[in-house]
Amino acid sequence: xxxxxxxxxxxxxxxxxxxxxxxxxxxxxxxxxxxxxxxxxxxxxxxxxxxxxxxxxxxxxxxxxxxxxxxxxxxxxxxxxxxxxxxxxxxxxxxxxxxxxxxxxxxxxxxxxxxxxxxxxxxxxxxxxxxxxxxxxxxxxxxxxxxxxxxxxxxxxxxxxxxxxxxxxxxxxxxxxxxxxxxxxxxxxxxxxxxxxxxxxxxxxxxxxxxxxxxxxxxxxxxxxxxxxxxxxxxxxxxxxxxxxxxxxxxxxxxxxxxxxxxxxxxxxxxxxxxxxxxxxxxxxxxxxxxxxxxxxxxxxxxxxxxxxxxxxxxxxxxxxxxxxxxxxxxxxxxxxxxxxxxxxxxxxxxxxxxxxxxxxxxxxxxxxxxxxxxxxxxxxxxxxxxxxxxxxxxxxxxxxxxxxxxxxxxxxxxxxxxxxxxxxxxxxxxxxxxxxxxxxxxxxxxxxxxxxxxxxxxxxxxxxxxxxxxxxxxxxxxxxxxxxxxxxxxxxxxxxxxxxxxxxxxxxxxxxxxxxxxxxxxxxxxxxxxxxxxxxxxxxxxxxxxxxxxxxxxxxxxxxxxxxxxxxxxxxxxxxxxxxxxxxxxxxxxxxx
Amino acid sequence: xxxxxxxxxxxxxxxxxxxxxxxxxxxxxxxxxxxxxxxxxxxxxxxxxxxxxxxxxxxxxxxxxxxxxxxxxxxxxxxxxxxxxxxxx
Ligand SMILES: Cc1cc2nc3c(=O)[nH]c(=O)nc-3n(C[C@H](O)[C@H](O)[C@H](O)COP(=O)(O)OP(=O)(O)OC[C@H]3O[C@@H](n4cnc5c(N)ncnc54)[C@H](O)[C@@H]3O)c2cc1C
Numbered sequence: 027x028x029x030x031x032x033x034x035x036x037x038x039x040x041x042x043x044x045x046x047x048x049x050x051x052x053x054x055x056x057x058x059x060x061x062x063x064x065x066x067x068x069x070x071x072x073x074x075x076x077x078x079x080x081x082x083x084x085x086x087x088x089x090x091x092x093x094x095x096x097x098x099x100x101x102x103x104x105x106x107x108x109x110x111x112x113x114x115x116x117x118x119x120x121x122x123x124x125x126x127x128x129x130x131x132x133x134x135x136x137x138x139x140x141x142x143x144x145x146x147x148x149x150x151x152x153x154x155x156x157x158x159x160x161x162x163x164x165x166x167x168x169x170x171x172x173x174x175x176x177x178x179x180x181x182x183x184x185x186x187x188x189x190x191x192x193x194x195x196x197x198x199x200x201x202x203x204x205x206x207x208x209x210x211x212x213x214x215x216x217x218x219x220x221x222x223x224x225x226x227x228x229x230x231x232x233x234x235x236x237x238x239x240x241x242x243x244x245x246x247x248x249x250x251x252x253x254x255x256x257x258x259x260x261x262x263x264x265x266x267x268x269x270x271x272x273x274x275x276x277x278x279x280x281x282x283x284x285x286x287x288x289x290x291x292x293x294x295x296x297x298x299x300x301x302x303x304x305x306x307x308x309x310x311x312x313x314x315x316x317x318x319x320x321x322x323x324x325x326x327x328x329x330x331x332x333x334x335x336x337x338x339x340x341x342x343x344x345x346x347x348x349x350x351x352x353x354x355x356x357x358x359x360x361x362x363x364x365x366x367x368x369x370x371x372x373x374x375x376x377x378x379x380x381x382x383x384x385x386x387x388x389x390x391x392x393x394x395x396x397x398x399x400x401x402x403x404x405x406x407x408x409x410x411x412x413x414x415x416x417x418x419x420x421x422x423x424x425x426x427x428x429x430x431x432x433x434x435x436x437x438x439x440x441x442x443x444x445x446x447x448x449x450x451x452x453x454x455x456x457x458x459x460x461x462x463x464x465x466x467x468x469x470x471x472x473x474x475x476x477x478x479x480x481x482x483x484x485x486x487x488x489x490x491x492x493x494x495x496x497x498x499x500x501x502x503x504x505x506x507x508x509x510x511x512x513x514x515x516x517x518x519x520x521x522x523x524x525x526x527x528x529x530x531x532x533x534x535x536x537x538x539x540x541x542x543x544x545x546x547x548x549x550x551x552x553x554x555x556x557x558x559x560x561x562x563x564x565x566x567x568x569x570x571x572x573x574x575x576x577x578x579x580x581x582x583x584x585x586x587x588x589x590x591x592x593x594x595x596x597x598x599x600x601x602x603x604x605x606x607x608x609x610x611x612x613x614x615x616x617x618x619x620x
Numbered sequence: 621x622x623x624x625x626x627x628x629x630x631x632x633x634x635x636x637x638x639x640x641x642x643x644x645x646x647x648x649x650x651x652x653x654x655x656x657x658x659x660x661x662x663x664x665x666x667x668x669x670x671x672x673x674x675x676x677x678x679x680x681x682x683x684x685x686x687x688x689x690x691x692x693x694x695x696x697x698x699x700x701x702x703x704x705x706x707x708x709x
Contacts, residue, residue, distance in 0.1 A: 241641075277643070362640075531625050
């Protein structure tokens, strides 16, 4: 083992909202922490969040954590773990107030309290009426949150390793995690970061799909790394899609466009929503609209030369309405679809937005795996929080604004667990002798590969397979074909070749390494989705319809359980959903309807 | 033209937190890599150091650069704004 080793109490991989909330906790506890990030911390994807952070402050009218809990369980289509959900909603107000105290510029009511916005799915009294629960800072909540956390971290002397990419997990013979290998981009050096505790906060993997609202950086590195180290990935079949992303770009077109009277057309110019939802038409719920769009495209009625999108028409609204009521839409359409919506319709497709699954953890942010009959055995020294983790609070579908809540609550909770684990006397476990070998072999393979597949084309191929075979609405024959195809692409990825072998700032190598992570997530998603023979939350199958026996296609008798995908042999296991909250009464299974 | 390492670094720093900016920068490099000079890179760097939200507002024309902005920065912003329109679907 010739790699340089650096020692820390804790290593955090990721400096988005989750990573920086965690690092703050650790730095304040006086631990020696390294925080790795592929990009400058405030350029993490959390910056894109606009809608707000959910917490039952009750500033706009009565609200309670019990109602927030109910909305979250219902949103999850009863797949969320109720202990974790209770923890999430009870901690949420504390963490929002703490951010306020740190100087986050929340919008205010006249009486000085934090203003809260209405948001879909947020209700009072168990679904009775809407409640305003989303705390925001104009339309820049994520940006404000990242900046606030970054400044607090600078004050607390957190040590950031910017433009460092974690490559692999290091586990000892007992399976405990003792650190990571990482690549410093500026020098091209690979190093070992030896730690008592390792915490992953690497964000989502939305780039597995051809159409994604996620920034390019969301390549699921933490998930790929964990999977290669033998950690299963939980509930990867569940991805939240947004009905209207600009085709070929992914940028979101707000639902407000349809609210103002815009409507969808297929390739034949037909207003197809009239067939799927005769009353509500284009204002039907997200799921129904996205499913109708997917069906039109699959049945050959899409628009454009490849018939791969539908059209969002709004020219009839007139220039004034568009500019006044839908600010920003014209720029987005012109810039990313090359159309001016006052004249021409915008090409749109259902677009991947958020990953509900991830690295399995308990509500304390400790990574858990099945072992000796216990489905939730703690992996010593390993923690995860934020979009890369699955606690599981989002279950089969996420309630809007709950992911910012998630990253605050579990960022802190996982760090608290680290502090407790390290205590005052814990020493480093020994590094295994071969600690860096696996990583070095991967890098050497990449450098020496001949006649391999090119990175960019292989990535596109993977993204198109995911989009066509495992998109928003899932057809059984497409899924089983998809399994074969994604395994074929995985074989290509294992032979990806890079032409540029330089050391310093070699982005070709970085992108090939990212692809090796993406493909693990793609495989996990496809295989978990093909196996789950029901519709639940965001996993919507064409062969599992709404019947009296299985309302909405959901089959609780066979499928009320979490999926665990293991990379080794693409094996699947399942584990029970936790229906026992920490203190509240259990919220029993019920058909989900809004 | 600027050297390959410098270009790689610049491209990586164009990995942004917002997809809008990622797409703009991808097209920017597709169309303008050959025209970059050290001076233009300096102008570009000013833009890349901005928060993502501000960068996108500038590109979308909702925000303008201050009076003291370097000519090279203004030029690079112009390129960012234009190259999107030129890109056919
Ligand atoms: C357009 C959009 C709008 C949204 N709006 C909202 C909203 O209004 N409310 C809400 O609750 N949620 C919203 N979400 C979801 C929410 O923004 C994300 O789920 C959340 O920000 C994820 O935060 P995170 O800290 O887990 O990860 P990120 O913020 O994605 O951070 C990941 C970090 O990990 C680092 N990293 C990754 N891989 C590596 C590696 N190999 N080595 C080193 N570092 C690495 C990155 O550099 C980065 O610092 C939105 C999402 C999108 C796409």
